[in-house]
Amino acid sequence: MKLQNLLRREAILAVFIVLFVICSFFVPSFFTARNLINILKQSAIIGLVVAGLTITVIAGNVDLSVGSVVSFAAVIALTYTHADLSQTNISMTAQEGRPLLALAFSLPFLMGAAVGLINGLIISRFQANSVIITLGALSAVRGGALLVAGGKVIYGVKNPVFAALGQAQLFTIPVYVFIFVAACIVLELLLRRTSFGRYVYLIGANLKAAIIAGVPVARVQILTFVISGLMAAFAALILVARLNTASGLIGNGWEFDAVTAVVIGGTSLLGGRGSVIKSFQGAILVTMIINAMVLLNIPSSYQYVAKALIILTAVLIDIRTRREAA
Amino acid sequence: MAGEALLRMREVRKTFGGTVALSGVDFDLNPGEVHAIIGENGAGKSTLMKILCGVYPMDGGSILVEGEPVRIQLPKDALALGINMIHQEFANFSKLSVAENVFVGRLPRKAGFPLALDSRDLLLRTAEVLGRLRLPIDPGARLDSLSVAQQQLVEVAKALSANLRILIMDEATSSLNLRESEQLFATIEALKVEGISVVYISHRLKEVMDIADRITVLRDGANVGTFPRGHIEEAAIIEAMLGRRLRAAVKKAATRGPTVFSVTGLSIPGKVRNLSFELHRGEILGITGLSGSGKELAIRGLYGLWPSRIERMECNGEQVSISHPSDGLSLGITYLAEERKNMSVFPQLTIRENASVLWMRSVWRRFVVSRRREREASLQSLRRVNVKMAGAESPVDSLSGGNQQKMLLARLLMVQPEIVILNDPTRGVDVGSKQEIYQIIYQLAREGVSIIMTSSEIPEVTALADRVIVMSKGHKIAELSDAEVTTDNVLALVTQAAAADEHG
Known part of the structure; x- marks a missing residue:
């Protein structure tokens, strides 16, 4: 009985462990330090987006603009790290680069927060459907990214401090993996231990009741979108530092992958239930499945179908458990 | 009203979870009789009628129609016996005509053309049914052009158009004004003339005393008395409804x-x-x-x-x-909303998380919530209103309706209003x-x-x-x-x- 409860509560973890063991035995070169670190690296960056999105989804909304925010933030960041100096062909010293570096770090965050603020203001003010509003934002922000990038692919992070964000390692594991884990823990604590976090659950569980109970619904909703925007910008900075490149098309489709991870993590798209740690597990699970398919030389077209099957399974499980609870 | 009873319900019992809804209720209905059932919310009126309509199965007891035992397990069993119910909120097709609503599912077809609707026959037959009830309603009118009261009368016509013997009306006048209620009572009289029996559920005592031949009072899931019209005072009915405890x-x-x-x-x-x-x-x-x-x-x-x-x-x-x-x-100032499920309870969350909703405001500025303080404050408040629960960490859905309501009072009291x-x-x-x-x-x-x-x-x-x-x-x-x-x-x-x- 207890085991059954534990399994139900930790379903994703259980699935993860089972698949991990299977892959380790049957997928060639899966269980190697290099590949496992690879899985972590691949999950970590989109994982930051997933972590932020989770909070928005628990509050009963969804933010589809995150993929575009990643690309806009990436373009802004890279533009300011190498700026016009690329034309003068003079490599910057760290000293000279400092003001630009400050902009490269802060502007993407400002933009992410601004997009979240606008999404949140519209959605909370009119109680509009977040799918439609953020779908609009997705398009507009993508346009902004393409505009700033001028349709080109920008190369080269010239600033060494910035580059370190993507390159530095600790025990052969990239530092940003640790940043990802830390961010998940911080956001989970925000949800579990603060009044803001509780309000997120209350609004997601029963919006009408939250309003009657005097919960500052608009403020909390806006804040959830600001958080998802900020986390998307954060992911973009690391992405740029790691890839050394940015374009208006980077981050394309990330909203889909992020929503997939959130749903697989057991966060209900109807709101009121979920956790960042579970989404974290969801993100790693999806990455691991795709990784195994790559190692097995399964064509990428099938990977898309696989993602669809994963999401379908997760939703069916969600409906099942919901029915049992009722 | 002598003679053979049309319907006898004997020793009907029903429990939901641990709650006894009906503890052995008897109920009789004569042909052409208007029999009112009154009682407080939760007294068992609706449950008894839903059993008669095949919405709920009964846990024990028997139902006899014209002296013959019958089994009513599904709504279609009840309909086959000529038992029909007008609900408080009726489902109809507002964009279709009155006639189409009356004969929905049984629309007349043209002879030889199984897919062709015989609209002339439909209108004639509807006019005939409306005429039996003396209702001045145009069979061809679109339903949403009628008032709510008229739509309700169309529901009665719909029930009458199929072999009807017993009509159950649940709070039929709750949304009607006086004139509309009068029209409904006239319709009920027309049904009586046709020998159709009516079970009338209402909390409006005055109107029950006016139209019912007999009145049955339910309390705590038991029949506390059936009284013929003119043999009981209003005050006595209220006393029977509320019981002694409230008077005390x-x-x-x-x-x-x-x-x-x-x-x-x-x-x-x-x-x-x-x-x-x-x-x-x-x-x-x-x-x-x-x-x-x-x-x-x-x-x-x-x-x-x-x-x-x-x-x-x-x-x-x-x-x-x-x-x-x-x-x-x-x-x-704290506020308890009228709808528990829609406006008050946060499903999927725990009892503690539900109780501390208003209390959260007091820690909003401090931002970080002390779990220990939240638990202590919730438990204190929940105990004060005597919520029966396995523990404050259980899901709120595990509470019965009454305990959820007490939990909501605990929520209001937690901030010392x-x-x-x-x-x-x-x-x-x-x-x-x-x-x-x-x-x-x-x-x-x-x-x-x-x-x-x-x-x-x-x-x-x-x-x-x-x-x-x-x-x-x-x-x-x-x-x-x-x-x-x-x-x-x-x-x-x-x-x-x-x-x-x-x-x-």
Whole structure:
């Protein structure tokens, strides 16, 4: 009985462990330090987006603009790290680069927060459907990214401090993996231990009741979108530092992958239930499945179908458990 | 009414989870009889009728139609026996014609053309049914062009058009005005003439006394008596409905504290006109009236939950305004909404998380919530209202309706309010929890908390309140206090007002 409860509560973890063991035995070169670190690296960056999105989804909304925010933030960041100096062909010293570096770090965050603020203001003010509003934002922000990038692919992070964000390692594991884990823990604590976090659950569980109970619904909703925007910008900075490149098309489709991870993590798209740690597990699970398919030389077209099957399974499980609870 | 009974229900029992809804109820119905069932919410009226209609299976007992035992397990079994029910909220096709609604699912086809609708036959047959009920309704009219009352009569026609022997009407007049109710009663008379029996569920005592041949009173899931018309006084029925326990509750002596809260000129366009009142410390103020009188809207408008205009509002002598529930909370005023599921409970969360909702506000500025303090404060409040639960960490859905309602009171009390507004505090609650909730409300008043309340049941307001504002059509028509606060007085006032409206 207890085991059954534990399994139900930790379903994703259980699935993860089972698949991990299977892959380790049957997928060639899966269980190697290099590949496992690879899985972590691949999950970590989109994982930051997933972590932020989770909070928005628990509050009963969804933010589809995150993929575009990643690309806009990436373009802004890279533009300011190498700026016009690329034309003068003079490599910057760290000293000279400092003001630009400050902009490269802060502007993407400002933009992410601004997009979240606008999404949140519209959605909370009119109680509009977040799918439609953020779908609009997705398009507009993508346009902004393409505009700033001028349709080109920008190369080269010239600033060494910035580059370190993507390159530095600790025990052969990239530092940003640790940043990802830390961010998940911080956001989970925000949800579990603060009044803001509780309000997120209350609004997601029963919006009408939250309003009657005097919960500052608009403020909390806006804040959830600001958080998802900020986390998307954060992911973009690391992405740029790691890839050394940015374009208006980077981050394309990330909203889909992020929503997939959130749903697989057991966060209900109807709101009121979920956790960042579970989404974290969801993100790693999806990455691991795709990784195994790559190692097995399964064509990428099938990977898309696989993602669809994963999401379908997760939703069916969600409906099942919901029915049992009722 | 002698002769063989059309329907006999014997020793009908039903439990939901651990709650006994019906504990061996007998119920008889003669041919062509109007038999009313009355009782408080949760007394078992609807459950008994839903068993008769095949909505719920019964746990024990028997049903006999014309002396023959029958099995009713599904709604279609009931329909086959000619048993039909008009629901409070009926499902119909508002964009289709009256005739199509009456014969939906059984539309006449043209001979030889199985897919072709015979509209002429349809209209004729509908006109015939409407004629039997003497209803002046055009069979070709679109349903949504009719008033709600007329749509309800179409439902009756629909039931009559199929082999009908027993018609059950559940709170049929709750949304009708006097004239519309009269039309419905005339229709019921027409049914009687055809030999059709009617089971009439209502909480409007006056109308039950007028139209029913017999009245059966249910209380706590038991039949406490069946009375022929003219053999029982209204007061005796109320006594039978409410039982002894409520009468035992002693009205407080009229020691009125200072005014803590006052409202001048509360108006909601088309619904409430210029309502003013004062609330004293430790007082229970009831706002009552029939449905549609504006009592519930007034209370919602008061708390910023419905757009309203208020000339002046004072709390402890200072002018204040409440445009949002959080304004109310800042003034120490908490509010219980009328719908538990839609407006109050947060499903999927724990009992503790549900109870501490308002308390959270007090730690919002501090941001980080102390789990220990939250648990202690919740438990203290939950114990105070005697919520029966496995533990505060259980899911809120594990509580029964009555315990959920008590949990909601715990939520209101957790922030030590000065004023509590209760909108229908015992809606959908079993009789036992109801008494406990009454005791909690009395206790609060004794502790000096001021209470504004309304209820869908007038007897509940008159039983609890020290002072009552009676509303009709959005107006305050009277204010009763202490010994004047009786159900009879309130009903007399609202019927007078309604009659005056009819003639004026």
